[in-house]
Amino acid sequence: MKxxxxxLSEALQAVAAVRQPRLAVVAxxxxxxxxxxxxxxxxxxTTPIVLSARAGKRLIGGHFDKAVSRQLRELAAREDATxxxxxxxxxxxLFAARGLPExxxx
Numbered sequence: 001m002k003x004x005x006x007x008l009s010e011a012l013q014a015v016a017a018v019r020q021p022r023l024a025v026v027a028x029x030x031x032x033x034x035x036x037x038x039x040x041x042x043x044x045x046t047t048p049i050v051l052s053a054r055a056g057k058r059l060i061g062g063h064f065d066k067a068v069s070r071q072l073r074e075l076a077a078r079e080d081a082t083x084x085x086x087x088x089x090x091x092x093x094l095f096a097a098r099g100l101p102e103x104x105x106x
Contacts, residue, residue: 082106 076083085106092102 072083072086075081076086079086088104088106091104095102095104
C-alpha cells in the first residue's frame with residue numbers, strides 16, 4: 001500500500017475537523033508555521049480552554065512504570081476516591097514527614 005505524506009497543516013486540519021469544540025491545538029505546536037491557525041480556522045482567533053476548577057493551579061507530574069499507574073488507579077477505585085485525592089494525601093504525608101504544613105488539597 002502506498003503511504004501518503006501529509007503536510008503539518010493537513011494533519012492539523014484533520015484533527016480540527018474531529019475535535020469539537022475547537023481546541024487551540026496549534027498553540028502547543030511551536031514548530032507550526034505562523035499561518036497554520038489562519039488555514040485551520042480562517043483567521044478565527046483561538047484561545048486555550050481553562051477549566052475554572054483548574055484556575056490558579058499547576059500540574060505536578062512524574063514518569064513512573066505502567067504498574068505504578070495501574071495500582072494507583074485500582075486503589076482509587078477500591079477506596080471510591082480519585083487519583084487526585086490520593087496524590088494530595090500522599091503529598092501531605094510527605095510534607096508532614098518533613099515538618100512542613102499539609103497544604104495539598106484534592
